[in-house]
Amino acid sequence: MRRLLIYAVLLLTVAATLFPLVWTVSVSLMPVAEALSDSPKLWPDSATLEHYRDLFDRLELGRYALNSFLLAASITALSVLVNALAGYAFARLPFAGRDALFRLLLAAMVIPGQVAMLPLFLLLKQFGLINTYAGVIIPGLASIFGIFLVRQYAQSIPQSLLDAARLDGAGELRIFWSLILPLCRPILVTLAVLTFLGSWNDFLWPLIVLTDSRRYTLPVALANLMGEHAMDTELMMAGAVLTVSPAIVLFLAVQRYYIGGLMRGSVRG
Amino acid sequence: MKRCNPAFWFVAPALALILVFFVLPVAAALALSFTDFDLYALGDPARLRFIGFGNYRRLLADAEFWTALKNTLYFVIVGGPLSVLVSLAAALLVNHRLTPLKGLFRSLLFLPVVTTLVAVAVVWRYVYQPRYGMLNHLLEALGIDSIDWLGDPDWAMPAIILMAVWKNFGFNMIVFVAGLQSIPESLYEAAAIDGAGPRQQLLYITLPLLAPTFLFVGVVTLIGHFQLFAEPYVMTQGGPANSTLSIALLMYQQGFRWWNLGYASAIAFVLFSIVLAATVLQARLEK
Structure with missing residues (x-):
């Protein structure tokens, strides 16, 4: 019963x-x-399937999907590398003021991202990065949360492994590349999926940075369509399906890693 | 040349990025909030003037700001606890002893979290549509008069809250499941031997032992809810009659629509101070 x-x-x-x-x-x-x-x-x-044909043939949704994919893929690759390097160092490479610096970073997570947004826009304008993909990619590469996740994981690597590699005369970069990265694979996959989905779904920052409609990402293009085709409910739904389904497929394919990583991060955090 | 600590090269890229694209802009925002930086200063920096607390004084006299603050608090106070409760209920459900295929159900309930907000806004606006929408048809079947969800100032915020709960509850659900799984099974067995029923086990074992999880979920949810922006941006643009205008949305409009960057920065810092105060207060209360 x-x-x-x-x-x-x-x-x-x-x-x-x-x-x-x-x-x-x-x-x-x-x-x-x-x-x-x-x-x-x-x-x-x-x-x-007429709305899907319409989206691809007339409204060039394929172009925006490609933009979104290339942006998310580059952000993911670069950001995982940057955060893995830092996360590993914060866990295992001693340097002066390391733990104080890390606590400072954690405290900075309370600051809402929106506070930085306006000056960031002015800064990118100075650098000539408005309406470029670099302007979308670079500002968000380093993530304090990402560094935190990798650090938590890297702390569980046995010290004996590192000592053995150093005795064999391996340089720090080599140790990182051929020992640490493979050992941290589960958390790096989690971080990669998190980052990819985050930038695939990101709306506000690409909206602010990209002004040329040919460079739009899917969510920005969809919001733009919504303005012009508000009454074409069926067409908008097809656009929504195309935007959401890659994220859902990716999530379902790697759900065990993704959810497992989130659970580990939240229990220890 | 002196060899420097290799750790430096590991942290340098991340720290440099955080410094240039986060610390510096935050400091600049604080400085901007004491100036009258606007569209004219954007074209010609010589027109920039230092005006002290002028922006903050203007803020206190701005009726729109108080409306936005009221709406944001509405979302935080009603939407926050509701979202946490739904997450907890879902976590208890998918983690229940009798639930089959736990992993599958967990993932299915998590799906809304990975969706694109702009895209799901399309279907939610259709669900809320007063004439053709599914929600009003369900209400009609129950004998309740139809409601103009996104067009009525009294109902727009509840509609935003409902959609936000749907979109986000999966994340906290996973955190709660992790917390539930860290409770030793032996406690429940001992309680069952002592004759404690499911309700007593929930009240005297599960909930007290979830306290650290509650603190984490509470703080993260609070911070997230204060930053309400994307949902009203894509659903209502802050309307009708400013009934879904949030502080972050007001900041965006002042900054990126009217280019009042000085004034918008002041709004951002007021939001930050409120979030900080609320976080500290909540962490104290829950301890």
Whole structure:
């Protein structure tokens, strides 16, 4: 009896949570104006892919998807490297004032990102980075949270491994590259997925930095479309499906790493 | 040349980036907040003037700021606890002894967290649509009059809160699950032997032992909710009648729409001070 109750609540919760996502797909397959009938439909009478064709052929969504992908991939690669280097050093390489500096960084996490945004814009303008991909990529590369995650993980690497490598005469960079990076793989995958999804979904910063519409990312292009095609519900839904589905596919593919990493980070943090 | 500590090269890239793109801008924002930096100064820096606390005084007299503060507090005080409660309930559910396929359900409930806000705003605006929307049709079926969710100043913020809870509860749910799994199973076994039912186990074992998790979730949620921006930006642009205008949205509008960068910086620092004070206060209370 209790088991039955749990199952019912579970199914209801999952259904309510997934309903908006599933419905987005369903409405995106409806012909023009079917979504605006007086009783809302759960399924299209006859499914059509015309909105997807429209998005790719006429509205160049493929270009924005490519922009988004290249940006997210570069940010992820660079940012994982930068944060792994720093996180490892904060965990295992002693230097003067290290722990005080790390505490200072943690305290700085209370400062909302929005405080830095306005001067950051002026700074990028000075550097000539407005309306460039570099302007989107560089400012967010170093992440205090990312450094924190790697540091937590690197602290569990046995000291004997490091000592052995040093006795063999390996340089610090070599130790990092061929010993630390492979050992930290689980947390680096978590960090990479977190970073990729974060920049794939990021809206505000690309919106501020990119002015030329040919450089837009998917979310910015979608918001722009929303202004012009507010009444084309089915078309907007298809755009939403295309924007969200890569993130969902990536998440489902690596969910164990991702959720496992989040749980480790939150328990120790 | 003296060989320097190799650790320097490891931390240098990250620290340089943080210094140039975070510390420096934050310091600059503080300085800007004491100037009248606006569109004219953007073109010709010679027009920049130091005006002391002028921006802050102007802020205190600005009715829009007080509206934004009130709306932000509404979101923090109603939306924050609601979001934490939903996360806790979901965590207890997916972590329950009788729940099958725990990993699968955990991931499914987490899905909204990884979605793009701009994209899910499309479907939520459709759900809230007064005439064609699903929500009003459900209410009608229950005999409740339809509501103009995003068009009625009284209902716009609740609509934003509902959507924000849906989008974000998965994250705290995972944190709670991690906390639940760190409670030793032997405690429950001992309690069961002593005749404690499920409700007593929840009240006297689970909830007290989750206290550190509550502190973490509470602080993170509080900070996140004070920074409310993206949801009203994509759903309502702060309307109707400024009923969903948040402090961060006001800062954005003043800064990037009207280019009152000095005034916007002052708003950013007031927001920061409020967040800091609330965080310290909450950490004290929960201890």
